[in-house]
Amino acid sequence: MALGFMPLAAPAGSFALPRIWSGRMWGLLGAAAAVLFVAVPIGNLVVPEGNAFHVSEYTVTLAGKILCYAIVALAMDLIWGYTGILSLGHGLFFALGGYAMGMYLMRSIGHDGVYQSDLPDFMVFLDWKSYPWYWRFTDHFWYCALLVVLAPGILALAFGFFAFRSRIKGVYFSIITQALTYAFMLLFFRNNTGFGGNNGFTDFKRILGFPIAAPQTRMALFMLTGATLIGFLLLGRAIVASKLGRVLTAIRDAESRVMFSGYNPVYFKLFIWTLSAVICGVAGALYVPQVGIINPSEMSPANSIEIAIWTAVGGRGTLIGPIIGAAVVNLGKSWFTQAFPEYWLFLLGLLFILVTLYLPRGIAGLWSRRPS
């Protein structure tokens, strides 16, 4: 919506609903797809090391990670930017998707673990003799893929139903989501929970039979992540361009008017909230095989706050903005945490304050023609 959003000056007597994206926006999207699916793969797999156009493993992994974060920021934009509900617990849904994928990856290690047991190393370490009941079927990829969607989806649906029905709003909702992710972090830290305690899952060997560290596997995951991002971006665009999208924004701006117009906001919020959580779960599932680890720190409250910052920096309610925000902040982070590791959180806080004060519509707001 940021780039070229302008109610059309329609011919007299017929009024058009506004277009969401201009032609230039579609051009940018095409260019991004070309980079993701052609330039990077060739640069990484074909161009030899040492050549100026070679794309290193490190770069591919970092870019893949950022693409996952961008998906999360996009999900955040749907619920916060468009619907006005600030979730400070989206890290939880991301982590749940990650853990669901992680269970499959742990099962795929087979006997190649340190203890060469049927069970993952952490279970052997705890002296467990068999898998707990909730690990059943996790050796099947499709079952875990289903869990990636269902675990965050069902949790969001249940939590959202009670929260929205009780008309919990604004900062109260944000605080409760923050508490929720914190509670889950404590739960997952416990060894007895059966998810590897504070070490979480790591030392993955393969995914769907392919060696997980092989350049081709990494590239496939990277491209899949890019395709997923574009897919969700198009889905998000379709939603915000629909009447439902306009209802969501109306809920953000004047919820009582929405109610007295005959819409029940509870179900609209629940729809977008659950969808947003599921998108985060998918992002988490793509993240884990690329970075090779998932542990409860992904559920720490600070992580969820960071997601909100990416979204604010990029520009709320623009879809494309939060993607840019996630990229800019995380590129900055990966450089800054190497240069001045102690000061990153201070810089992040400062960035958030500065953006809020001087750039309330974020980076995307610099291009937007729609008056604020």
Added chain:
Amino acid sequence: MTNAAQPMDVSSTHAPASGSETGVSYGRVLTPGVDISHRGILYLDSISVSFDGFKALNELSLIVDAGELRCVIGPNGAGKTTMMDVITGKTRPDSGSAYFGQTIDLTELTEPEIAGRGIGRKFQKPTVFEKHTVFENLELARKADKRVWPTLTAELDSTARDRILTILETIQLAPEASRLAGLLSHGQKQWLEIGMLLMQEPQVLLLDEPVAGMTDDETMRSAELFLTLAGDYTLVVVEHDMDFVARIADRVTVLHEGRVLAEGSMRVVQENEEVIEVFLGR
């Protein structure tokens, strides 16, 4: 995920009407959905509401006939807005009953359900969707299946477009159709909100201070509009502007301390001793 309780039976039986077709004559036309066979369309009986011991409504009883234009006046704190809150489901009464027609118990429905059954409400402070265009505001308000999935897949057809254009003319905002509602003047926002109510094709319009902040000219035009709407719709207008009330009201209800103090034509009410005492503080 969708609201199964949404009363869409109204739309299926009640042909969408453009104002004049919703014709309601006293006691003769039975409107599907709302049973107004006994003339009355709103029945409030002994309604009491208290907030922290303060009785906002105290055994309030009120009947509004279908098609009438009722004005409700009263000093601040008389319970006018609370009464509207009860009718629209925003506030549940501590005791008493509220019926829409003969059969619909308003105290058991939620705000969106009541809106869907045909009671539209304009707030004291004009409340429109400021980041949407005037056109989009009307589109969102339009009577339709307002559950999640139908809303996601809704397309704007030519009937809907025509209906929106008609209302744009009625509220004299056609030239502003593509502007953001937030950029309208105060009076225009009031009119847009009224337009949104009309898009809902309600039977009853509850208007809380609809001409507050309007210029004299706008107030005059509002009076004309309301007089046109009365008959086709039932209007309940809460207003402080006595000249305005005198110009439009069939009947006036005076509220005081949560109760009906007097009811009748403007002249009768104005001559009522108690009313004079309350308003002039003697």
